[in-house]
């Protein structure tokens with residue numbers, strides 16, 4: 554995890570004699586939180602991170618946790634056991650939608666062709682216009698020469 558800028562997460566509190574207290578994250582907004590070093594996470598990811606922190610980073614210890622009175626205990630493995638399992642039909646629909654979405658994203662974000670790539674496809678010399686070999690010939694036969702510049 555990125556180092557958090559503690560100072561930007563605290564503020565003086567009049568009712569606490571001007572002492573620093575934690576800022577309200579709802580008022581910091583996502584940009585303020587990210588500026589302080591937080592990364593966007595889902596609540597389940599946060600719970601899993603908290604459990605790993607509680608167990609000094611050991612996933613095995615989180616798995617073996619015996620603190621069954623901890624409110625996080627049912628969620629400590631990083632998934633929500635209260636949610637109904639996703640049916641195979643629903644998984645298939647989600648996969649199909651995901652593939653469509655990824656294809657659309659890839660199309661929308663396809664890198665524009667570089668100048669070098671464009672240049673490599675262009676002819677080295679002007680192409681004949683209506684069969685003419687040069688601009689002069691093109692003029693002589695009355696062909697447009699704007700594409701020969």
Ligand code: SF4
Nearest residue numbers: 604607618620623626
């Ligand atoms: S569920 Fe267990 S590992 Fe997770 S925070 Fe609570 S005591 Fe720690």
